Amino acid sequence: SQQGEEDPQALSIQEGENATMNCSYKTSINNLQWYRQNSGRGLVHLILIRSNEREKHSGRLRVTLDTSKKSSSLLITASRAADTASYFCATDRTGGKLIFGQGTELSVKP
Protein backbone atom coordinates (compact mmCIF):
# COMPACT_ATOMS: atom_id res chain seq x y z
CA SER A 1 0.00 0.00 0.00
CA GLN A 2 1.10 3.52 -0.60
CA GLN A 3 2.73 4.99 2.46
CA GLY A 4 3.04 8.59 1.38
CA GLU A 5 0.15 10.97 1.14
CA GLU A 6 0.69 14.37 -0.37
CA ASP A 7 -1.26 17.56 -0.30
CA PRO A 8 -2.36 19.51 -2.06
CA GLN A 9 -3.03 17.28 -5.04
CA ALA A 10 -2.82 20.32 -7.27
CA LEU A 11 -1.39 23.78 -6.73
CA SER A 12 -1.54 26.76 -9.05
CA ILE A 13 0.53 29.87 -8.34
CA GLN A 14 2.00 32.89 -10.08
CA GLU A 15 5.63 33.18 -10.99
CA GLY A 16 7.64 34.60 -8.11
CA GLU A 17 5.40 33.13 -5.43
CA ASN A 18 6.44 30.34 -3.11
CA ALA A 19 5.04 26.84 -3.40
CA THR A 20 4.69 24.50 -0.46
CA MET A 21 3.89 20.81 -0.76
CA ASN A 22 3.36 18.42 2.11
CA CYS A 23 3.93 14.71 2.48
CA SER A 24 2.84 12.37 5.27
CA TYR A 25 3.83 8.79 5.83
CA LYS A 26 2.83 5.97 8.13
CA THR A 27 5.83 4.03 9.38
CA SER A 28 9.35 4.83 10.49
CA ILE A 29 11.80 5.69 7.74
CA ASN A 30 15.51 5.91 7.08
CA ASN A 31 15.18 8.82 4.70
CA LEU A 32 12.74 10.68 2.53
CA GLN A 33 13.37 11.86 -1.01
CA TRP A 34 11.64 14.39 -3.22
CA TYR A 35 11.40 14.02 -6.98
CA ARG A 36 10.12 16.10 -9.87
CA GLN A 37 8.47 14.70 -12.97
CA ASN A 38 7.79 16.76 -16.07
CA SER A 39 4.87 15.68 -18.26
CA GLY A 40 5.03 11.97 -17.48
CA ARG A 41 8.71 11.67 -18.19
CA GLY A 42 11.47 10.31 -15.97
CA LEU A 43 11.92 11.37 -12.38
CA VAL A 44 14.51 13.95 -11.44
CA HIS A 45 15.92 13.63 -7.94
CA LEU A 46 15.67 16.88 -5.98
CA ILE A 47 16.78 16.25 -2.43
CA LEU A 48 17.19 13.54 0.19
CA ILE A 49 16.70 14.16 3.89
CA ARG A 50 17.65 11.60 6.50
CA SER A 51 15.56 10.69 9.52
CA ASN A 52 18.03 12.44 11.85
CA GLU A 53 17.84 15.70 9.88
CA ARG A 54 15.19 18.35 10.34
CA GLU A 55 15.84 20.70 7.46
CA LYS A 56 17.80 20.75 4.26
CA HIS A 57 18.37 23.33 1.53
CA SER A 58 19.33 23.07 -2.09
CA GLY A 59 19.18 26.25 -4.13
CA ARG A 60 15.56 27.44 -4.10
CA LEU A 61 14.41 24.25 -2.40
CA ARG A 62 13.88 23.81 1.30
CA VAL A 63 12.81 20.50 2.77
CA THR A 64 11.76 19.89 6.34
CA LEU A 65 11.17 16.61 8.11
CA ASP A 66 9.21 16.05 11.30
CA THR A 67 9.54 12.42 12.29
CA SER A 68 7.27 12.85 15.31
CA LYS A 69 4.45 13.86 12.97
CA LYS A 70 5.65 11.61 10.17
CA SER A 71 5.54 14.46 7.72
CA SER A 72 7.74 16.43 5.37
CA SER A 73 7.34 19.59 3.37
CA LEU A 74 8.96 20.88 0.21
CA LEU A 75 9.16 24.62 -0.29
CA ILE A 76 10.09 26.11 -3.64
CA THR A 77 10.86 29.79 -3.32
CA ALA A 78 10.54 32.40 -6.06
CA SER A 79 8.88 29.91 -8.38
CA ARG A 80 9.38 29.98 -12.13
CA ALA A 81 7.26 28.71 -14.99
CA ALA A 82 9.89 26.00 -15.50
CA ASP A 83 9.02 24.62 -12.05
CA THR A 84 5.69 23.44 -13.46
CA ALA A 85 5.73 19.69 -12.89
CA SER A 86 4.50 16.92 -10.62
CA TYR A 87 6.35 16.54 -7.33
CA PHE A 88 6.56 13.27 -5.44
CA CYS A 89 7.87 12.33 -2.04
CA ALA A 90 9.25 8.84 -1.54
CA THR A 91 10.16 7.06 1.65
CA ASP A 92 12.56 4.18 1.80
CA ARG A 93 11.87 0.72 2.98
CA THR A 94 14.52 -1.89 3.54
CA GLY A 95 16.64 -2.80 0.59
CA GLY A 96 16.21 0.50 -1.18
CA LYS A 97 12.56 -0.01 -2.04
CA LEU A 98 10.79 3.32 -2.30
CA ILE A 99 7.17 4.03 -1.49
CA PHE A 100 5.83 7.06 -3.32
CA GLY A 101 3.22 9.56 -2.36
CA GLN A 102 0.41 10.41 -4.74
CA GLY A 103 2.14 13.56 -5.86
CA THR A 104 1.35 17.25 -6.16
CA GLU A 105 0.78 18.78 -9.56
CA LEU A 106 2.28 22.26 -9.52
CA SER A 107 1.39 24.84 -12.13
CA VAL A 108 3.36 28.10 -12.17
CA LYS A 109 1.81 30.74 -14.36
CA PRO A 110 4.00 33.41 -15.95
Added chain:
Amino acid sequence: SAVISQKPSRDICQRGTSLTIQCQVDSQVTMMFWYRQQPGQSLTLIATANQGSEATYESGFVIDKFPISRPNLTFSTLTVSNMSPEDSSIYLCSVEAQGLGQGSTDTQYFGPGTRLTVL
Protein backbone atom coordinates in the same frame (compact mmCIF):
# COMPACT_ATOMS: atom_id res chain seq x y z
CA SER B 1 24.77 11.04 -10.87
CA ALA B 2 24.18 7.83 -12.80
CA VAL B 3 23.34 7.80 -16.46
CA ILE B 4 20.45 5.43 -16.97
CA SER B 5 18.91 4.74 -20.35
CA GLN B 6 15.82 2.82 -21.30
CA LYS B 7 14.64 1.34 -24.55
CA PRO B 8 12.19 1.80 -26.08
CA SER B 9 11.17 5.26 -24.94
CA ARG B 10 7.61 4.52 -25.98
CA ASP B 11 5.61 1.87 -27.78
CA ILE B 12 2.09 1.08 -28.85
CA CYS B 13 1.26 -2.60 -28.67
CA GLN B 14 -1.63 -4.88 -29.40
CA ARG B 15 -3.51 -6.78 -26.74
CA GLY B 16 -2.07 -10.24 -26.09
CA THR B 17 1.47 -9.44 -27.19
CA SER B 18 4.57 -8.95 -25.03
CA LEU B 19 7.10 -6.13 -24.81
CA THR B 20 10.60 -6.25 -23.38
CA ILE B 21 11.98 -3.05 -21.89
CA GLN B 22 15.70 -2.59 -21.47
CA CYS B 23 17.51 -0.62 -18.79
CA GLN B 24 21.20 0.22 -19.11
CA VAL B 25 23.33 1.90 -16.42
CA ASP B 26 26.73 3.44 -17.04
CA SER B 27 28.15 1.95 -13.82
CA GLN B 28 27.98 -1.44 -12.15
CA VAL B 29 25.24 -1.66 -9.54
CA THR B 30 24.08 -4.47 -7.31
CA MET B 31 20.37 -3.73 -7.27
CA MET B 32 18.09 -2.38 -9.93
CA PHE B 33 14.43 -1.60 -9.39
CA TRP B 34 11.46 -1.61 -11.73
CA TYR B 35 8.46 0.67 -11.15
CA ARG B 36 5.15 1.15 -12.87
CA GLN B 37 3.27 4.42 -13.12
CA GLN B 38 -0.28 4.08 -14.33
CA PRO B 39 -1.92 7.10 -16.01
CA GLY B 40 -2.39 9.93 -13.54
CA GLN B 41 -1.05 7.82 -10.70
CA SER B 42 2.06 7.61 -8.59
CA LEU B 43 4.84 5.03 -8.91
CA THR B 44 4.53 1.49 -7.61
CA LEU B 45 7.45 -0.88 -7.20
CA ILE B 46 7.15 -4.00 -9.35
CA ALA B 47 10.30 -5.86 -8.39
CA THR B 48 13.93 -5.70 -7.32
CA ALA B 49 16.46 -7.22 -9.68
CA ASN B 50 19.76 -8.48 -8.27
CA GLN B 51 22.46 -9.82 -10.49
CA GLY B 52 22.87 -13.54 -10.11
CA SER B 53 19.58 -14.25 -8.37
CA GLU B 54 15.87 -14.31 -9.03
CA ALA B 55 14.05 -11.02 -8.97
CA THR B 56 11.98 -10.26 -5.88
CA TYR B 57 8.41 -9.25 -6.71
CA GLU B 58 6.12 -7.01 -4.72
CA SER B 59 2.61 -7.95 -3.75
CA GLY B 60 0.34 -7.89 -6.77
CA PHE B 61 3.08 -8.57 -9.29
CA VAL B 62 4.08 -12.03 -10.52
CA ILE B 63 6.96 -13.38 -12.53
CA ASP B 64 4.74 -14.89 -15.22
CA LYS B 65 3.36 -11.47 -16.03
CA PHE B 66 6.54 -9.43 -15.52
CA PRO B 67 9.59 -11.65 -16.08
CA ILE B 68 12.85 -9.86 -15.33
CA SER B 69 16.38 -10.64 -16.41
CA ARG B 70 19.59 -9.34 -14.86
CA PRO B 71 22.45 -10.80 -16.85
CA ASN B 72 25.13 -8.45 -15.52
CA LEU B 73 25.74 -5.51 -13.22
CA THR B 74 24.83 -2.80 -15.75
CA PHE B 75 21.78 -4.18 -17.51
CA SER B 76 18.28 -5.46 -16.83
CA THR B 77 15.14 -6.19 -18.81
CA LEU B 78 11.49 -6.18 -17.82
CA THR B 79 8.98 -7.99 -20.01
CA VAL B 80 5.30 -7.14 -19.89
CA SER B 81 3.61 -10.34 -21.02
CA ASN B 82 0.22 -11.01 -22.57
CA MET B 83 -0.60 -7.33 -22.43
CA SER B 84 -4.01 -5.82 -21.87
CA PRO B 85 -5.06 -2.15 -21.93
CA GLU B 86 -4.69 -2.12 -18.12
CA ASP B 87 -0.94 -2.50 -18.63
CA SER B 88 -0.77 0.91 -20.31
CA SER B 89 1.67 2.74 -18.06
CA ILE B 90 5.08 4.30 -17.81
CA TYR B 91 7.66 1.75 -16.72
CA LEU B 92 10.79 3.06 -15.02
CA CYS B 93 13.97 1.47 -13.78
CA SER B 94 16.08 2.91 -10.98
CA VAL B 95 19.33 2.32 -9.13
CA GLU B 96 20.75 3.45 -5.81
CA ALA B 97 23.60 5.91 -5.83
CA GLN B 98 25.22 3.93 -3.06
CA GLY B 99 25.49 1.05 -5.43
CA LEU B 100 27.33 3.33 -7.83
CA GLY B 101 30.09 3.91 -5.33
CA GLN B 102 28.98 7.49 -4.79
CA GLY B 103 29.54 7.54 -1.08
CA SER B 104 26.91 6.62 1.45
CA THR B 105 23.98 8.39 -0.12
CA ASP B 106 20.81 6.40 -0.58
CA THR B 107 19.67 8.59 -3.42
CA GLN B 108 17.91 6.69 -6.16
CA TYR B 109 18.22 7.68 -9.78
CA PHE B 110 15.61 6.90 -12.37
CA GLY B 111 15.73 6.20 -16.04
CA PRO B 112 13.67 8.30 -18.48
CA GLY B 113 10.87 5.73 -18.54
CA THR B 114 9.12 3.70 -21.22
CA ARG B 115 5.62 4.85 -22.07
CA LEU B 116 3.55 1.83 -23.06
CA THR B 117 0.12 2.02 -24.66
CA VAL B 118 -1.81 -1.19 -25.17
CA LEU B 119 -4.69 -1.15 -27.63
